[in-house]
Amino acid sequence: METKIKSKALQEFQEVTKTLVNPAIQDWRDQGGKVVGCYCSYVPEEVITAAGFLPFRIRATGSTETELADACLSSINCSFSRHSLDLGLRGEYAFLEGVLWVNSCDHVRRIYDHWKRKIDTPYLRLLSLPKKTTEPQVEWYRQEIAMFKESLESHVGMQITEERLWEAIKLHNETRRLQRQLYELRKREKPPITGAETLSVMVAGTAMPKERYNQLLRELLDEISQSDGHADYRARLMIVGGILDDPAYIEVIEDQGGLVVTDSLCFGSRLMWKDIDEGAGDSLTALARYYIAERPHCPRMFGDQPRRSAFILDMIRDFKVDGVISERLVFCDNWTGEQFMMGEDLKEKGIPFLKLDREYVMAGAGQLRTRVQAFLETLGR
């Protein structure tokens, strides 16, 4: 699908998404700034920002092989875990001052175990993330974040004050608000931005300083809110899944005529659909409440499935979605279960649903093309 956007901002976002160490990171480091990698969207990045570091979401962009990681993991571990660990073992993540995990899934939590044994990074920490979303878990995670903050303070040698935390929360909330504005434009009958372009914008938000990102995103919003949109699509699609950070995957879908107008992805709407409550009394409680109780969740959160399902159904209604495509990394148990439940829920509502398996590094574009074409035909488009 051809772009309608001429903005330099979008080009910069796309550059950032295509590379690991992008120019914005390079500038940050040249000015003496330090970068901290995060393995999951449940890491409270606001604390990293408040410490004066740049949070950077770990990807495996550019990875082509997994030989080093294969000696640590096994063939039944997902390709994201193998590629990202491999990059770490090859020294591609040597620019990181620290890496943070939560116990997100069985594959990624083991990368922590290998990283601490094999890769020399100054600061490593795994936060114990609850699997339920009620008040005792909010309190547990508040304590986890407090301990993380203390440990980061002693690593940096400075105090992370309430004032700095609130500044960081406001900055990250501003990013979320701007991203939601972008999604708002996609509700139009002629959305001005494609799904692939949107994913570039979203991924870039995890890989560059927030101030610069917000400025560029404002520029992009100014341009596209006035522009003509895409009218030549066969169907409006929603994409649902886990760690999809490669816009090329969505490009293949959109090249068949299915315009991706919204999503529930790790790098998509789940990052920003809610704000952290700026009116809460205590910043750590506000952070814990956001991450445990308020943000849209991924399947690992027990007891939340009806809410996740409702989130998708609301999206389908609001974005006038014709069909849902769910993608899953092979060997991902969380998304196997979620795809099964989602399929049943959507069947009950009569909403067309396509279930796809994929590898982290884009492969099998031909097969994807065929599956999407067939799906669009079943939609009668």
Added chain:
Amino acid sequence: MVANEKELERYRQERDWFKYLCSLLEQDPSELSQLSSEVTKVTIERYEEIIRCAEEDKPFIMGYFCAVPEIYEAMGLPWYMIMASPFLAASAPYLLDDIDAAVAMGLGTDWCTACRLTLYYIEAGLTPKPNALIGLIHPCDAGNMLHQAVARNQNWRDVPVFALDPPYFEDQRGIDYYAKEIKRMIAFIEEHTGHKLDIDRLREVCQESNKQYELWLEYAQLRRAVPCPHGWAMGGGQCFGVCQVMAVGKPSGTAWMRKLVDHTEKMVKEKKGPVPKEKIRYFWFDLLPFGWIFEFLPWLEEEWGAVLVMDMFGYTPYTPIDTKNEDTMFKGLAKRNLYESPMIRQARGIADYFTTDIRRVVEDYKIDCVIWPGHMGHKDGSASTGIMRETCRDLGVPYIHIGLDLFDKRYTTPEQCKDKMSQFFATMGLG
């Protein structure tokens, strides 16, 4: 609500299979067969208890060995595990057909087969519906998703669900938090079953189960002997079944454990083991391949003189529960269930448990090689294979990662496993 016939049909078939097994065991006068027959009788009683509850509309729950069964026992509440069937030989006649049916249902092929089968049984209406469900959201992702899918199932949506939230690291804060989760679970069970917890009764159960675990430890230590007194056919699985599932805190379970210890002591004194000449002592670091066990483990003994000296479910360093007061009891239960239960202990948290267990077992049990079966569902364990290999290398003990499905013998066939093991033993100069 009284259960429908379909829900109980499979359950009755499994019970009948165990009755048949029991009748065969009773005909064999050997002490080992008699011990096995007693465990089988308890299994049958548990089946009958659940069937009775379902037929007579009496409360029963779905629980887990690592979700504080001491509480269910103290409350006098019958319980069963929805994930049990794939692990029991009674499911063998239809296991492969059931796996195919689960795949056809859209559950894929790379999700843990035990979880796929369990969800299939629920979706197909082949499991008795309990009054309340204690879900398990650790140690693996598949288990977490299974219980979410069960809660979502059209016919089970009216079954109230509770799950204990597991902290990731082992420390006092984790124990305190989990103890509070246990209290929340009790409130949930009381609300939905009408059964109440009596703290004095819980104390009795804990004290009795402490005796069971003490005997289990004694038994585990006897397995250090050369030759090992028992192989794969008697040991961890039965101790686990008695102490953590079938006779939790019951004097009958303690009596069985005592008999097992007595019998084993005799075996050690007589220097007897499961094979005429023990040549290889191996540590099987996982569950046993229940779906096709008879096609593989006896062969290791017969062909190679290879004896399973310890396995994941046999090696679990339990701490006795301090029954001084309510607080110490709950914290003890938290520690036991969260940090000491087999598989939960190794798979729930950081990979260090894999290394410490290997080190202890290899050194204490004179192990010649470590076998990581690499069940296709155990993603976290297989993601630790490099760490296990390096630990074994440090210890100078050969390590093998097979890569199999504990339930589906078509994944890696028994013949392929045998070939792999033969090559491994030969290359390592074992046997």
